Amino acid sequence: MRNILTKVPGYYDAVDAVKKRKYPILLSGLAGSAGALAAASLFSDGGFRGALLVIVPGYDQVISWAADMELLMPDREVLVFNPAEALPLR
Numbered sequence: 001m002r003n004i005l006t007k008v009p010g011y012y013d014a015v016d017a018v019k020k021r022k023y024p025i026l027l028s029g030l031a032g033s034a035g036a037l038a039a040a041s042l043f044s045d046g047g048f049r050g051a052l053l054v055i056v057p058g059y060d061q062v063i064s065w066a067a068d069m070e071l072l073m074p075d076r077e078v079l080v081f082n083p084a085e086a087l088p089l090r
Contacts, residue, residue, distance in 0.1 A: 005037065005038060005041050011042075014027075014042050014046075015042060015045045015046045016046075017046075018042055018043060018045075018046025018047070018048050019046050019047060025042065027039060027042075033064070033068045035054075035065070036054075036064075036065055036068030036069050036072060037068070037072060039052060039054065039069075040068075040069065040072035040073050043073075044073070052069075052076075054069075058083075059082065059083060059084070062080055062081075062082070062083075063080070066078050066080045
């Protein structure tokens, strides 16, 4: 499946950005598990070993992303922050 991503226009530009630490890298328009697959692939192919922050619009997506990332990156710790426990913006 990751092989498919390498054929997407801009994939290697994004990998290069990870290698050169040109952050943030924003991914949009990816449906379902494609976003998690792209994020895991970019950071794996880019040799990134730091923290990865993913922001999604709702708690349902948080749970889906966490499950996908745990499957795709089993050697990494996945932390979930429930938006209901966060302080509102002031």
